[in-house]
Amino acid sequence: MDIFYSEKGLTFENFIKYPKISIEENSFTFITGKSGCGKSSYLKMLNFTALPSDGKIYFCGKDLTELSPIDYRRQVMLAPQQVFLTEGNIRDNFDFYYGMREKEPLSNVEIAEALKVCCADFPLTADCSLLSGGERQRVFLSIFVSCMPKVLLLDEPTAALDEKTSNELFTSLKKYCREHSITVVCVCHNLELAEKYGDSIIRLGE
């Protein structure tokens, strides 16, 4: 069954036009294409943080704009490309994000599990400002993964990672999301990775 569906003619800012797109539930789907072809904008529209200027997106058969944005966004989460971590250690960051959603803080075991899924096996007391760019990106990602959304939208999650770590991350993430029935839509400019890990690939701007 399609979890996302949009007809040809979906438009962003009266400028970027999309082909017909359907994304299957529980799949690991990649979106590729040149920069400026509207990959990130498409994820934002799926996340309901941006609205199409023309056309509609259907989520499980329902018009997305008729759903409650906050409830929807908590099921369909977007981990943006630009990482944001607050001051303090990893535990503080999980608590900060969970507090912002008025959620109970996670236990140490739960945090450690989420970190492991994202290949970020660091102690919870590690100061985030001392981590490298790639390490921060994985910690950031693990916060989103730990929420166990229905859909996880990832914008260039491997931008700051080397090839080996990228492979490890996708292997682990794909396994985890399959086990927990999480649909993943991932924007990635690396076609090789997309072909290796994607159940399907959407090529934009062609």
Added chain:
Amino acid sequence: MKDIVELQIWQFALIYLLLILVIIIMKKCRINQTKLLIMASVKMTVQLVLSGFILTYIFEHPHPLFVVAYLVIMLSFSIHRVISTNKGLNRKFKIVIGASMTFSGLFVLVFFICAVVGENIFNPQYVIPISGMIIGNTMTGVSLGVKTFRESLEGQKAKINALLCFGAKPEKILFPFVKQSLETAMLPTINSMIGMGIVSLPGMMTGQILSGTLPTTAILYQIAIMIAICTVVTAASFGSLYFGYKTLYNHKTQII
């Protein structure tokens, strides 16, 4: 107590000689702002002379309409200043700022004149100088608060975006910025209260003492005006920011 010494024009003109000292220092340090200094001095002189004549006229022919007109001009000018120093605000935000400054300013003014001093709200001798202090300080406070708010939003785009995508409510994301900016707007007034009477004898009190008011009366006025200023700065900044930040997102909770 003796009444104040009337300034003779030729005596008064001596004060401008001090500006020569300022110009010498500027030349010595190669600060090329002599033009600005002269322009500022001329502007100040002309504006104050004009307002001196206008006030003299209003005091001799007191009429509610003059007071109202004076208040309207003062308020519009201060609102215009706040909005023009904070470019890029949306239309609703500007309206919120204008309304907050007007309501808080008028409320504190009426309370001060009618309840505390016990004078008629249309008595220009009280209303004009006191509203000047109240509205002037409102302008500085709100301007500082809105500027801080705008700049911190600008500098924290990654944070706001990440939290929004994470599913946090816009009000939950933006409120910490409101709190921080309100604090920034309030602090200068509160700090100036701390040093008052020790480091500085404030302007209003000095003026009253010079014109022959007993220092004990002058301090009562000074304390009252400080509390009024503190209140109006807090209320106007709170109103502007608290109702203003809600104009930054729409009903679909996109932050704009």
